[in-house]
Amino acid sequence: MLRGEHVMARLARGRLVPHRLSPEDGRVVEVAGELCGVYAAHRQAPRAGLEARLAALEEELGPRLDARRGFKIVRALAKLLEESATWEAPTEADPYTIRTRVFELAAALPEPPAGEPGLLEAPTREDVLGRVASEIGFGDVADLMYADRQGAQLLAGFEGPSPEALIERYNVAQVQGVLYAARELVVDLDRGADARLVFHYVKKMALIYRLEPTPRGYRLYLDGPLSIFGGTRKYGLRLAKFLPGLLLTSPWRLSANVEWKGRDALLDLDSEKNDLKSHYLGPKDAQEGDDVRGAFVRAWERAKDTGGWELGFGAGVLTFPELKTALVPDFTLTNAAGEEVHLEILGFWSERNLVERVALLREARARGHRVLVAASGKLGASREALSEAVAGGVIPFKERLAAKDVLAALDGERSLAEAGA
Amino acid sequence: MIELFYESGTLVATGASSGLPEPFVWDGRTRQWRAPAGAYREVVLKLRESGAPHADRAASFEKVSLESRLAMEPRPYQREALAAWGREGLRGVVVLPTGAGKTAVAVSAMERTGRSTLVVVPTLALLKQWYSVLSNAFGGSVTVGLLGGGYHEITPVTVTTYDSAYIHAERYGDRFAFVVYDEVHHLPAPKNAIIPKMLLAPYSLGLTATPERPDGGHESLPELAGPVVYRRSPEDLAGTYLAPFELVRMPIELTAQERFDYAQAEAVYRDFLEKHRLPMRSPEDWQRFIMVASTSHSGGREALLAARRRREIREGAMRKGVTLEALLRQHWEDRCIVFTKSVEEVYALSRRFLIPGITYETPAKERKEILDRFREGRYRAIIASDVLNEGVDVPDANVAIILAGSASQREYVQRLGRILRPKHDKQAVLYELVTAATGEEAASRRRRESFRKAPA
Structure with a gap:
């Protein structure tokens, strides 16, 4: 993420165009590569030196990219690289103890410690430093006095991105930077987009959503609790952090209402018309989830008797505004009688996930939705949590979810639904 | 029965049989009645007055025994300020010149409320200073917490910065009954003005030597922190309380070498000012120079560097x-x-x-x-x-x-x-x-x- 001062965007007829670097531009790749190289070469060297070198590079490399704003681009790239760095203390000595001792000794002298020895043999600065050195057994006391300052830290590790990846990070970060000043984000999700993933990030960033169906899918309005009392930029940072999550799926279009330098402006983005790449890894369950869902589809197809139920892909989003979340079923089961039951399969989960799911099931049933949730006992966290969840209506399974388990649950669910009705 | 809850900087009411009056609004997104947390005092007073059955599940204030260990000789104007603040319902702004002991007024106000307190200050330096004063005063009975500048420790007496409060107040806004805004003239800034909205705190005290803001923002102070309840100028206190x-x-x-370097930097800088016809008489002129120089295609960057160099020579x-x-x-x-x-x-x-x-x-x-x-x-x-x-x-x-x-x-x-x-x-x-x-x-x-x- 960039700081506000690094963010650059052009305003054209009310629309914001965030600054972008082309990964095809040789000069850009060269500059990015040089910066990565400077970082890598500074391992085990002090931070102050690295920062001075980077400041000098603003002057050297900046003009190659842009005569006027080049230095700012270089500064922003360096900021993004800093996120991949770890730092360590340069010494085992405790600088605080050392300087405190120095100050005490100096203050006890009858006059200020002299810079150089004189004829009067007054106590000198060297006398004080030498005495502390012999007490603590470290040499360069004057250097060690403030060795705990940030600038003295050594670059311990640097897992830097490739120059190309750095440029991608930069382009996403500039769009995020514009979103810092956003009051609201409107996302049009097409049906093909992974709504579950999107809601994962809505919840993670503690945003509040409003959902409207559209001919192509859903329109999602995102802001925060205080937003109803008048637009606020307070949630801009969270909207910015939400963006890379959204970038993991497509197709969608987003539009953000931004307060840009005291004026209202719009940011528009279309997943099909940009090359932004997310650096988020996605929720933990994505891969496992795909595996268990695929396995279930094959199991269902092999099953001899499915009790008249047809398996189809999830039929949309069930919203739970009060719980600030939504349920995005993987599958929807239908039969000739027109009954409809949604099924969600959790591949990887934490205890908290599961507790939330049980609450969601209860709420869904109270509202007349018929929902089944299946959770893998193998991938989960604890047996106790799973058995509590099963009591709450979750279908447990080991390696693969079998068709018969779902059919059995469908029967149980029907009696529940009838009892509820 | 109406139940009040605190939720991320807002006050949520459930169980109302009919619509709720202002400051509540119906939040269609989550299907709840919602008000800014800052409306807590008004809401509770109204509910009590109307006699409507209600339960307050929002506030988690703490009673703390705050007895200052510092021997602070209260000066008459400090006592007056405190009394005036008390008369306004423990809510308001006290204006005293720098050096007149505003901190002492806040410490006494904290003793008087005896409730969990959040102190909001503009800079990290002040964060540390208040930490030091409050630790001296109340360290015997409470641990002073810090939020901001790399610290994230919330206790019943916590000091934070305006910047950190802007980000985190929604998480802790239910824990403090009393909020002190130091240098309260920072509060009406657009970003900061949202902080009181996120805090339930029914009691507040603003401190400053100069509440007026060039942008007129001080007009919103009564709403944000309370009205000015007491004011003394340096003239009022001169002689008696401020030492000569x-x-x-x-x-x-400058040495010969310094003079030479200075003259060079000065020439580049002055040239640029002249070329762009920039006057240099006020801090605003300086701001304009920075703006022109950083967007200028020719010589802007050099002029900025020269201006910096010139300053370095002078200061060093x-x-x-x-x-x-x-x-x-x-x-x-x-x-x-x-x-x-x-x-x-x-x-x-x-x-x-x-x-x-x-x-x-x-x-x-x-x-x-x-x-x-x-x-x-x-x-x-x-x-x-x-x-x-x-x-x-x-x-x-x-x-x-x-x-x-x-x-x-x-x-x-x-x-x-x-x-x-x-x-x-x-x-x-x-x-x-x-x-x-x-x-x-x-x-x-x-x-x-x-x-x-x-x-x-």
Whole structure:
């Protein structure tokens, strides 16, 4: 993420165009590569030196990219690289103890410690430093006095991105930077987009959503609790952090209402018309989830008797505004009688996930939705949590979810639904 | 029955049989009645008045035993301020000049409310200063918490910055019954104005020497922190409570090499001003120069660098160091604070003279220790960067040396306020080391003129 001062965007007829670097531009790749190289070469060297070198590079490399704003681009790239760095203390000595001792000794002298020895043999600065050195057994006391300052830290590790990846990070970060000043984000999700993933990030960033169906899918309005009392930029940072999550799926279009330098402006983005790449890894369950869902589809197809139920892909989003979340079923089961039951399969989960799911099931049933949730006992966290969840209506399974388990649950669910009705 | 809950900086009401009146609004997104958390006081008073059955599940305030251990001799105007604040329902702004002991008013107000308190301050330096004062005052019964500047420890008495409160208040806004806004003139800034909305705190106290804002934002202060309940100007308190002092200005000549470098940088800078017809008479002119230079295609960057270089020469003049050494020697038996603008200079001078330095980097606990030792006389002198600017509490200092000042009048007056703490039979001395034949002279003259207008 960039700081506000690094963010650059052009305003054209009310629309914001965030600054972008082309990964095809040789000069850009060269500059990015040089910066990565400077970082890598500074391992085990002090931070102050690295920062001075980077400041000098603003002057050297900046003009190659842009005569006027080049230095700012270089500064922003360096900021993004800093996120991949770890730092360590340069010494085992405790600088605080050392300087405190120095100050005490100096203050006890009858006059200020002299810079150089004189004829009067007054106590000198060297006398004080030498005495502390012999007490603590470290040499360069004057250097060690403030060795705990940030600038003295050594670059311990640097897992830097490739120059190309750095440029991608930069382009996403500039769009995020514009979103810092956003009051609201409107996302049009097409049906093909992974709504579950999107809601994962809505919840993670503690945003509040409003959902409207559209001919192509859903329109999602995102802001925060205080937003109803008048637009606020307070949630801009969270909207910015939400963006890379959204970038993991497509197709969608987003539009953000931004307060840009005291004026209202719009940011528009279309997943099909940009090359932004997310650096988020996605929720933990994505891969496992795909595996268990695929396995279930094959199991269902092999099953001899499915009790008249047809398996189809999830039929949309069930919203739970009060719980600030939504349920995005993987599958929807239908039969000739027109009954409809949604099924969600959790591949990887934490205890908290599961507790939330049980609450969601209860709420869904109270509202007349018929929902089944299946959770893998193998991938989960604890047996106790799973058995509590099963009591709450979750279908447990080991390696693969079998068709018969779902059919059995469908029967149980029907009696529940009838009892509820 | 109506139940109130605190949720991320807002107040949510459930169980209402019909619609709820203002300040509640229906939130269609989550299907709840919602109000800003700041409306808590109004909401609860209304509910009590109407006799409607309700349960308050929002507030998790704590009663804390806050009895100050500090012997603070309350001056009559501090007592008056506190009484006026009490009459307004423990909510309002107190305006007192720097050096008049605003912190003492806040400490007494905290004793009086005896509830969990959040103190909001503009800078990390003040964060550390308040930590130190509140630890001294209440350290026996509570641990003082810090939020901001790398600290994230919430306790019933917590100090935070406006920036951190903006981000985190929605998480802790239900825990504090009382909020103190130091330098409350920062509160009406667009970003900060949302902070009171996120806090339930029914009681608030704003402190400042100058509530007025050039943008007119002070008009929203009554809504944000309460009305001005008490006000005294420096004129009201001069003589009796603010000690007189002697101002000594020491011109510093540049060395031959410094003069040469300075002239070069000056030429580049002046050329640019002339070319773009930029006047340079006020801080606004400086802002305009920065803007023009950083967007100019030709020579802008060079002009910026020259301006910086020019400033560095002026502020780092070699003779300044030697003069400082002489002054330290002369005042070794006094309590002396050295002020400088540059953080790096603090560390360089601290290493050179072996006296403790304080900057925004100094950890809160160490800062407190240094100031305590300075107070006790174990340290004779300290050197500080801008961090000791707004309202720091450094009693017993009777000598101050300004190494590099800027032209801000307000800053100057506040710095003076610092060493103007009352002290028996002690004439305070303020030295200002100004580089001769440079802009710094003019800045110094400007400040003294503005100062003369105020009675000493």
